[in-house]
Each structure stands twice: as C-alpha cells, then as structure tokens.
Amino acid sequence: MTTLLARAEEEAPTGAAPGRPRLARSASRWRRVGVRILATGVLLALWQLLYSLQIWSPVLLPSPGAVWEALVRTSTTNDGVVGYQGHYLIDHLGISLGRIGLGSLFGVAAGLVVGLLMGTLPWVRVVVEPWVTFLRTLPPLAYFSLLIIWLGIDESPKIWLLGIAAMPPVAVATAAAVVGAPATLVEAARAMGASRWQTTISVVLPSALPEISTGVRLAVGIAYSSLVAAETVNGLPGIGGMIRQAQAFNQSDVVILGLFAIGISGLLIDAALRAVERRVVPWRGRA
Numbered sequence: 001m002t003t004l005l006a007r008a009e010e011e012a013p014t015g016a017a018p019g020r021p022r023l024a025r026s027a028s029r030w031r032r033v034g035v036r037i038l039a040t041g042v043l044l045a046l047w048q049l050l051y052s053l054q055i056w057s058p059v060l061l062p063s064p065g066a067v068w069e070a071l072v073r074t075s076t077t078n079d080g081v082v083g084y085q086g087h088y089l090i091d092h093l094g095i096s097l098g099r100i101g102l103g104s105l106f107g108v109a110a111g112l113v114v115g116l117l118m119g120t121l122p123w124v125r126v127v128v129e130p131w132v133t134f135l136r137t138l139p140p141l142a143y144f145s146l147l148i149i150w151l152g153i154d155e156s157p158k159i160w161l162l163g164i165a166a167m168p169p170v171a172v173a174t175a176a177a178v179v180g181a182p183a184t185l186v187e188a189a190r191a192m193g194a195s196r197w198q199t200t201i202s203v204v205l206p207s208a209l210p211e212i213s214t215g216v217r218l219a220v221g222i223a224y225s226s227l228v229a230a231e232t233v234n235g236l237p238g239i240g241g242m243i244r245q246a247q248a249f250n251q252s253d254v255v256i257l258g259l260f261a262i263g264i265s266g267l268l269i270d271a272a273l274r275a276v277e278r279r280v281v282p283w284r285g286r287a
Helices: 002-011 016-052 064-075 089-120 122-137 140-151 155-179 183-191 196-225 239-248 252-280
Strands: none
Touching: 016 064, 064 089, 064 252, 089 122, 089 155, 089 196, 089 239, 089 252, 122 155, 140 155, 155 196, 183 196, 196 252, 239 252
16 A cells, blocks of 8 residues: 555656646746847847938938937936926826826726616617717817817816727727626526616626726727827927927937837836736636
C-alpha cells in the first residue's frame, strides 16, 4: 500500500498542476508585451526612414526626434516661455480629460436611463429610438455651432457636445441588452411575485451589464474622438485646442505630439475601463 501511494505521488506531484497555467499566462503576457514593443520599434524605424529619404518636406513629416523635442519644449519652460501657449502639455491634457470625464459622465447616465426606458417600455422605444439613431448619425461639428449659439463659447457647449456624442451608444447597447434578457428568468421572477422594478434590478440589469459595459467603452471612445471638434472654439488650454493652434502655424511636430497624447491617454482610459469591467462583470463570457 505504501509503495502504491509513493508511486502515485511521484506520478502526480501536488501543487505542480496549478502552477503551470499561471506560468503559461505570465509567459503569454510577456510575449504580447514583447511583440508590441517590437512593432512600435519597427514603426518608429519606418518613420525615421521616410524622413531620411526626404520624400516630403519636414513641415509635412517631421522626424521622431523633432516630435521628441516638441515634447520636451511643451513640457518645460524655455527662455521664460511656459510650455505651449502658457501651459504645459500635461495641463492641456488634464483639462481635456476633465472635459471628457464630465461629458462622458452625463452622456453615460442619460444613455442608461434612455436605454432602460426603451428596453422595458415598448411605446418609449417606438417614440425615442428614431431620435437616438438620428443623434448617433450626426457628426459632432454638425450641431456644435448650434450649441455655441445657445450656450456661448465657454465650457458649456464643449461638455454638452461630448455628452450628446456619448449618449447614443450607451442607450442603444442598454436597450438591446434589456430586450435580450433571458425570458425564462424574467418569467420566473414575475411568477415568484417580483414587481417590474424588482425584476429589472435583480434579473434584467445583471444580464445586461456585459453589453452595457461595452456600450460605455464605445461611448467614452466616441467622446474622446469628438474632443478636437469640441475644442475648435476657445479650446485653449486643452489638447484639442493645442492641436488646432499648432495646425494654424504649420507646427506639425506639435500636432503629431498632440495626436500621440490623445491616443496614448485613450489607450490608458480604455485599459482602465476594461479593468473595471472585469471587476464589475466577472461572469462575462462564463454565463
């Protein structure tokens, strides 16, 4: 008996199996990081090569070194000049992120309410859905001028523009998720005496959360893509306003720097939203 137990322990050592998946996931994660770093290096090398071949003027295509110098210049004080237009790059980006955060918050909140009403009340869906689709198809600049006429050129039209841009994706995703909630679970809850409100909170919303979270990510991305449009008027300080000002003076290095700042911060925001999604909706893809 002892010999059999010893042989079993040799053939299946305890603790070995749980560690292997963890090591495999870690190795896979590092491989992905390595591939991304390599791809970034290749793109930078190609960029430098195109600049060295002088196919286009440096005004049209600055070198990576020129963009790096613009980063240093806009992040420091040089000969008494503070950053770009009196503000550091981080200040421009921070103010824009504040606008996006506030506008996205209003847009997501409105989209959740509208989506829930559309999903639970058929007559609301019939009345409201065409207008939500109408707003979703409008480019931000199409109604920004009207918002300026109504609200002036201060912060209000920018926040409203970002909020209006963020609302439709959340409303559409929420309505679709609510309508697609499992009918058997809804009927079971109603059979047990749950009211419409209790059924919505206890059954429909947990089922709809994965799709709603996707709608929120899309909404924030659309709001961010509308940033430059929102900051075309009186956008300084702000990263979109910085890009517009640099474009007026043919400062392509500052324009490209601003695009990198928007893109990288957008990646970080999306990663943060995905992390929140994994915490709030851990059952996504499992049920």
